[in-house]
Amino acid sequence: MCSSCSCRTAPTYWRLSALWTECSKRARASCRMIKPNNPGGGYIGPTGKDMFMEKKPYAALVPLFVAALAASAALALFLKPLWVGLLSAALVVACFGIGMVIIGARWRQLQQECDDIFLENSSAASSIINTIDVPALIFDDSGRIIWSNEAMDEIYSGRDIKRILPSLDTHAPTQATTLEFNGKAYQIMCSPIKREHPSAHKLTFQYWLDRTEALHYTRLYEENMPVVALIYVDNYEELNADKQFQRNSVLSEVEGLVSKFTSSIQGTYRRYENARFFLIFEAKYMDALEKERFKLLELAHAIDTGTEQTVTLSIAVGAESQVAHSDESARQAMELALGRGGDQAVVKRGTNYAFFGGQKQIALTRQSRVKARLFAKALRQLMENSDMVFVMGHKNADMDCIGAALGLMRLSQCANRRGYIVLDESNATIEGALDSMAESKQYHDCVRTVEQALQLIRPTSVLVVVDTQRTSSVLSPQLYNKAAKTVIIDHHRRPVDSLSAPTLNYYEAGASSACEMVTEVMQYFADGLKPTPFESSALLAGMTMDTKSFAINTGARTFEAAGFLRRSGADTSMVKLMYQDDMTTFRNRAKVVENATIMDGGIAISTCSKDMPNNMLIAAQAADALLSIKGIQASFVLAETPGGINISGRSLGQINVQLILERIGGGGHLAVAGAQLKDISINEAVDKLTDSIYSYLDEIGADYSRS
Structure with a gap:
């Protein structure tokens, strides 16, 4: 029986011993793992000591004692003699009492050790955060500074954080912000402090990181970044075509100007073609160049060419973080500068462009027709390798757009391909032409909406965009993106948001209209090809509209194209009928003219x-x-539509309306331009336009008084 009793009572004793040992180990581990309450960590709450004190390892003895006592009672009831069970119960009670006494003594010893540890750690943390060379402070939700370390006191000794950070929201401070204070740049970090009691005042811990030196080296890096520039004599071909052109002396003077310009910015250059230069210089000179607006453009105009023409330069600058990227940006900027007519500087930084010069520049029509002939040949091959041809213009189509579309329909029929004109809604400008098309069987079922075109177009179809190259102006960017083969024909200056990656393009900023360009292409598309009298009249109407009856932006090739259309049967009386207005339109136009305001x-x-x-x-x-009113050099008329505000700009040539409207998202030519503004009232649009006009007048140095 004794052996049996030993088997049943011994496990209880060893369990108590093991429990006491485990409790001691956990208590020591808790003391070793305790960290001081660090204000810099943004937490004020129960300390490690408090959490340690909440642990009660002796509580685990209670259920064990109850279980052992129950086992002893069972022995007393079922085993004989009775004293064996009673002895077991007595041993259990004695072991429990001894264990409680030993654990209690050890627990008090651990408490004393932890008190010493927490006291030492708290003092060390307080000393470190107070003497560290990082300004730190704690403020409440009213902005009152309730604590700051020595480094913060050296910077600011006041007690109100809002005096140095007036924009700081003390109730919900941002985690990071920047500040220049006392000649230094700081990055300010904030962290809310969690309080033990929910009703306690809200506190925020803030520390300031000195970023002055880092920003200094960042600025040095940015200033020393390599910048690539390209300089072209953009009218070299026109000059060289003149027998009076003094080629050698002009190129020598141009190179002299480029050399002097490069020396002034501590750069280097190489001449790699007759009239093209490659430059590299440091980015720190960009501010000065932009401030003086690339005066090299004006200096080139003073060179004597021996002809009636002046030397015009196109300057393209690419400013990126790497030389290869700067070179690519410079080439893209040059393409844009030439597409806008040249005689200007274009700076490209990332996706942003800046334009300088070109205020009074009018792109000259090239004398050579090689480009038109090569484009006509390529366009015919593209059409013949397609199953259908779709022609799309810009929103709110005009006669230049419709006339060019009809000319392209003639080209698609010559290539034996089905052609469609993609159009949204009719308007008074093109209503007469569309009515004539509806009455003719030849143009039956050739007009399609955007939705219908999206369903009809196939990967083997070709889409031709006429009279625009802007993503924001094209009738349907979705249709353009869906087309596998695209062609762009446009006479406007190259915009920043131009349609990307066309299969074939024909840009001619010197052309008067898209109708003129299509008429030239038609003459080289196929031998003996002529448009019908109606198509000729529509093409002539488009040219007449864009040139204001051949008074603006008209060159020799404009009259040659008009002569070809006249020989093909264009009816001037039909053109006149296309522009006839009803009495209501005439009166409303007169009312708008009467209400015009004349600025300086x-x-x-x-x-x-x-x-x-x-x-x-x-x-x-x-x-x-x-x-047509004496004394007016330029005019702007704003029309309020459900989609926003449309602006029409016109000029006699002294004022560049294209540059004025380009600042507010528009584009066009020096003498004819437009813009569309969304989500804006008519008064706000007038103010925005007025600011753009004054900004332009400041750039060209005009004398005016702003009221």
Whole structure:
């Protein structure tokens, strides 16, 4: 029986011993793992000591004692003699009492050791955070500084954080912000402090990191970044075609200017073609170049060429973090500068462009027709290798757009391909032409909406975009992106948001209209090809509209194209009928002209209300009519539409309306331009336009008084 009793009571004793040992180990581990309450960590709450004190390892003895006592009672009831069970119960009670006494004594010893550890760690943490060379402070939700270390006191000894950070929201401070204070740059970090009691005041721990030296080296790195520039004599071909051109002396003078320009910015250059230069210099000189607006452009105009033409330069600058990227950006900027007519500087940084010069520049039509002939040949091959041809213009199509589209329809028929004109809604400008098309069987079922075109177009189809190259102006960017083969024909200056990656393009900023360009291509597309009298009249109407009856932006090739159309059967009376207005339109146009406001510099501004019928057409006509008034050099008419505000700009040539409207998202030519503004009122649009006009006048040095 004794052996049996030993077997049943011994496990209880060893369990108590093991439990006491485990409790001792955990208590020591808790003391070793305790960390001081660190204000820099953004936490004020129960300390490690508090958490340690909450642990009660002796509580585990209670259920064990109850279980052992129950086992002893069972022995006393079922085993004989009775004293064996009673002895077991007595041993259990004795072991429990001894264990409680030993654990209690050890627990008090551990408490004393932990008190010493926490006291030492708290003092060390307080000393470190107070003497560390990082400004730190704690403020409440009213902005009152309730604690700051020595480094913070050296910077600011006040007690209100809002005096140095007036924009700081003390209730919800941002985690990181920057500040320049006492000649240094700081990055300020904030962290909310968790309080033990929910009703306690909200506190925020803040520390300041000195970033002055880091920003200094960052600025040095940015200033020393390599910048690539390209300089072209963009009218070299026109100059060289003149027999009076003094080629050697002109190129020598141009290189002298480039050499002097490069020396002034501590750079280096190489001449790699007759009239092209490659430059590299440091980015720190960019601010000075932009401030003086690349005066090299004006210096080149003073070179004597021996002809009536002046030397015009196109300057492209790419400013990126690597030389290869800067070179690529410079080439993209040069493509844009040439597409905008040249005689200007374009700076590209990342995706942003800056333009300088070109205020009074009018792109000259090239004398050579080689480009038109090569494009016509490539376009025919592309059409013949396609199953259908779709022609799309810009939103709110005009006669230049419709006339060019009809000319391209003639080219698609010559290539034996089915052609469609993609159009949204009709308007008063093109209503007459569309009515004539509807009456003719030849053009039956050739007009499609955007939705219909999206369903019809195939990977083997070709899409031709005419009279625009802007993503924001094209009728349907979705249709352009869906087309596998795309062609762009446009006479406007190259915009920043131009349609990307066309299969074939024909840009001619010197052309008067898209109709002129299509007419030239038609003459080289196939031998003996001529448009019908109606198509010829539509093409001539488009040219007449864009040139304001051959008065603006008209060159020799414009009249040659008009002569070809006249020989092909263009009816001038039909052209006149296309521009006839009803009495209501005439009266509304006169009202808009009458209400115009004349600014300094001969710039007129007027508006069309949204309840005026055909207000977009009236705006364009009123802008043209204002130029016939003596003393007006440029005109802008704003039309209020459900989608926003449309602006029509016109000029006699002294003021560049394209540059003015480009600042507010528009584009076009020096003499004819437009813009579309969304989510803006008519008064806000007038203010925005006025600011752009004054900014332009400041750039060209015009004398005016701003009221």
